[in-house]
Amino acid sequence: MNTPPRTRIVETFERLAAEGRKALVTFITAGDPDLETSQRILDGLPQAGADIIELGMPFTDPMADGPAIQLASQRALKAGQTMEKTLQMVRRFRTQDDETPIVLMGYYNPVYVYGNESFLKDAKDAGVDGLIIVDLPPEEDAELCIPAMEAGLNFIRLATPTTDDARLPKVLANASGFLYYVSITGVTGTRAPDVAAVSAAVARIKGQTELPVCIGFGVKTPEQARALAAAGDGVVVGSALVNAIAQTLDDGGDAAFTVHELTRRLAEGVRAAGQRAAE
Amino acid sequence: MAGRRSRQQRELAFMSEHKPNTFTGMPDANGRFGLHGGRFVAETLMPLILELEAAYREAKEDPSFREEMDFFLKHYVGRPSPLYYAERLTEHLGGAKIYFKRDELNHTGAHKINNVLGQILLAKRMGKTRIIAETGAGQHGVATATACARFGLECVVYMGEVDVERQQPNVFRMKLLGAKVIPVSSGSRTLKDALNEALRDWVANVENTFYCIGTVAGPHPYPEMVRDFQSIIGREAKQQILEAEGRLPDALVAAIGGGSNAMGLFHPFLDDAEVAMYGVEAAGKGLSTGLHAASILGGRPGVLHGNRTYLLMDEEGQITEAHSISAGLDYPGIGPEHAWLHDVGRVHYVAATDEEALEAFQVCSKLEGIIPALEPSHALAHVMKMAPEMEKDRIIVMNMCGRGDKDIFTVAKHLGVEL
Numbered sequence: 001m002n003t004p005p006r007t008r009i010v011e012t013f014e015r016l017a018a019e020g021r022k023a024l025v026t027f028i029t030a031g032d033p034d035l036e037t038s039q040r041i042l043d044g045l046p047q048a049g050a051d052i053i054e055l056g057m058p059f060t061d062p063m064a065d066g067p068a069i070q071l072a073s074q075r076a077l078k079a080g081q082t083m084e085k086t087l088q089m090v091r092r093f094r095t096q097d098d099e100t101p102i103v104l105m106g107y108y109n110p111v112y113v114y115g116n117e118s119f120l121k122d123a124k125d126a127g128v129d130g131l132i133i134v135d136l137p138p139e140e141d142a143e144l145c146i147p148a149m150e151a152g153l154n155f156i157r158l159a160t161p162t163t164d165d166a167r168l169p170k171v172l173a174n175a176s177g178f179l180y181y182v183s184i185t186g187v188t189g190t191r192a193p194d195v196a197a198v199s200a201a202v203a204r205i206k207g208q209t210e211l212p213v214c215i216g217f218g219v220k221t222p223e224q225a226r227a228l229a230a231a232g233d234g235v236v237v238g239s240a241l242v243n244a245i246a247q248t249l250d251d252g253g254d255a256a257f258t259v260h261e262l263t264r265r266l267a268e269g270v271r272a273a274g275q276r277a278a279e
Numbered sequence: 280m281a282g283r284r285s286r287q288q289r290e291l292a293f294m295s296e297h298k299p300n301t302f303t304g305m306p307d308a309n310g311r312f313g314l315h316g317g318r319f320v321a322e323t324l325m326p327l328i329l330e331l332e333a334a335y336r337e338a339k340e341d342p343s344f345r346e347e348m349d350f351f352l353k354h355y356v357g358r359p360s361p362l363y364y365a366e367r368l369t370e371h372l373g374g375a376k377i378y379f380k381r382d383e384l385n386h387t388g389a390h391k392i393n394n395v396l397g398q399i400l401l402a403k404r405m406g407k408t409r410i411i412a413e414t415g416a417g418q419h420g421v422a423t424a425t426a427c428a429r430f431g432l433e434c435v436v437y438m439g440e441v442d443v444e445r446q447q448p449n450v451f452r453m454k455l456l457g458a459k460v461i462p463v464s465s466g467s468r469t470l471k472d473a474l475n476e477a478l479r480d481w482v483a484n485v486e487n488t489f490y491c492i493g494t495v496a497g498p499h500p501y502p503e504m505v506r507d508f509q510s511i512i513g514r515e516a517k518q519q520i521l522e523a524e525g526r527l528p529d530a531l532v533a534a535i536g537g538g539s540n541a542m543g544l545f546h547p548f549l550d551d552a553e554v555a556m557y558g559v560e561a562a563g564k565g566l567s568t569g570l571h572a573a574s575i576l577g578g579r580p581g582v583l584h585g586n587r588t589y590l591l592m593d594e595e596g597q598i599t600e601a602h603s604i605s606a607g608l609d610y611p612g613i614g615p616e617h618a619w620l621h622d623v624g625r626v627h628y629v630a631a632t633d634e635e636a637l638e639a640f641q642v643c644s645k646l647e648g649i650i651p652a653l654e655p656s657h658a659l660a661h662v663m664k665m666a667p668e669m670e671k672d673r674i675i676v677m678n679m680c681g682r683g684d685k686d687i688f689t690v691a692k693h694l695g696v697e698l
Binding site: 059060061062063064066067070074077082083107108109110111112113114134135136137138139140157158159160161162163164167171182184185186187190191 | 309317318319320321322323324325326327465466471472475478479482483484485579581582583584585590592594595596597598
């Protein structure tokens with residue numbers, strides 16, 4: 001049995017638990033809409049209220065993502081984003097923030113082509129804490145999940161409405177950091193989750209693991225964030241933030257300012273959930 | 280002598296490891312063909328493909344499933360397809376005897392229906408009511424729409440916008456058959472994006488939907504299952520060539536996009552060491568131009584659409600666009616079993632350009648009165664290269680996997696003819 005690595009993710013959830021707060025996990029795609037803007041967005045996220053940051057590694061064929069994140073990937077790639085630039089963004093971020101966890105999220109091929117061993121080493125050295133690789137289910141744990149744990153990174157697992165009780169132990173077996181509960185059957189940023197169904201599912205999962213559970217895939221508004229955060233240990237918001245970036249490209253707004261404003265409002269929603277839960 | 284002995288020992292060791300089925304014993308329990316294959320899908324889909332695998336194993340063992348398949352293959356598809364001696368083409372090339380396995384005579388005009396029929400019968404067995412499929416040239420989409428019409432199932436076909444434009448006749452066919460055709464505008468708007476979109480649909484409609492994949496790719500068990508359904512081609516060809524010539528052929532030739540027609544022809548012959556095999560990839564405008572669809576000759580191992588295999592991609596692992604005059608070969612990957620057969624050297628992978636395929640298309644039409652699809656025209660282009668170099672008592676079997684009616688507009692355009 002591998003001991004799960006103690007990363008900034010683990011420390012953050014311990015701190016939040018002590019404060020009686022839920023986590024706001026924000027997703028942006030690295031290099032969207034361009035490297036410089038993306039770095040400004042990333043650097044300002046903790047200040048705006050993000051507790052954990054998921055940084056998307058763009059890919060041409062994001063099979064599990066809806067239109068918003070597909071387009072974000074396309075914008076980033078068009079602007080010349082590479083894996084090295086994504087890692088460089090994390091290194092720069094770490095010069096000013098050594099507390100906020102960063103999770104790299106994406107698909108396996110760009111990692112595999114970079115080389116699994118060098119990727120894990122370079123990511124750890126850059127200050128990455130965890131990985132979410134959408135197309136690596138537990139059946140393929142030998143590929144990257146086990147090596148990632150050995151390299152000191154959390155491999156964050158997704159559980160979905162199709163993950164039944166029989167399968168859940170397999171999903172939890174090598175999971176660490178937190179568990180990402182996918183609140184809908186569908187791709188990111190499409191239908192709205194049913195809070196009652198999600199609450200029941202998360203309660204069922206929490207009966208089988210001590211890992212914090214964060215809920216995502218369709219959380220758009222501060223109200224939804226509050227309702228869903230109350231059901232677990234945190235919420236993940238991605239498509240809504242990425243859509244905000246896209247919107248500024250149309251209306252000429254400042255992408256970093258807009259994303260940080262939305263993050264602030266979402267953080268207020270999540271904090272309200274924490275207070276209510278603590279009462 | 281010592282060196283020779285040790286080589287024999289090595290071969291024996293190899294054989295004993297791979298016995299009893301040697302080249303036909305793949306994949307392993309995890310869906311691997313050596314390095315390739317596997318189940319690289321999002322968690323939402325994992326329970327579904329495990330369920331599919333269990334249902335397929337059960338169906339495979341059930342004689343009533345086999346009987347139902349055989350009935351529809353015979354009376355609806357029109358199997359067995361003939362093995363035809365292409366006498367005038369043989370004379371023209373002046374070398375090996377050339378036989379066509381005539382899967383273009385199947386209902387719907389291509390080999391695709393063999394696989395679709397199997398998957399649709401399986402879907403029915405599993406109680407699924409909605410079928411989704413991706414299509415490139417439209418042949419798999421037409422086959423799926425056809426079977427869905429026959430069995431009264433809802434059918435949704437995803438097709439890249441670019442392909443919708445260049446394959447209008449097949450789009451209309453699918454609509455006539457009652458299918459809903461959804462043009463895909465994401466990514467490069469071709470077959471790979473249609474596959475992405477079908478996977479997104481499946482994730483969102485897990486309860487009632489069956490994903491009918493058109494080729495020997497995707498997550499396990501699809502590569503194995505589609506191969507099994509297509510292997511009827513090779514099983515028939517083997518029996519037919521033994522009847523016609525009293526021996527096995529010297530070479531098999533088939534075109535490769537994802538590789539289902541080739542896999543279907545090759546698989547029953549894999550353990551017949553005397554039979555050489557050639558998979559012909561689309562070289563597009565030429566391998567050196569970068570504008571091609573040759574995943575093995577011009578790609579590297581990577582992970583896409585649920586499996587590891589050879590892929591066309593840039594140095595960052597971003598998938599690049601495939602180019603071919605044939606929409607059916609225009610895919611930046613290849614089935615994982617082909618990737619493995621390449622790695623172990625059992626099958627030779629070669630390529631033919633757009634120009635060579637167009638030439639073969641015309642030669643075949645004029646000499647044999649058979650208008651081939653552009654996909655098997657690539658196989659034929661390779662036959663035209665190899666047959667003249669072979670003795671007259673040698674035998675080649677080529678898979679004529681589709682007919683060319685759908686391609687006459689594309690060909691006319693390339694020949695500068697206005698219709």
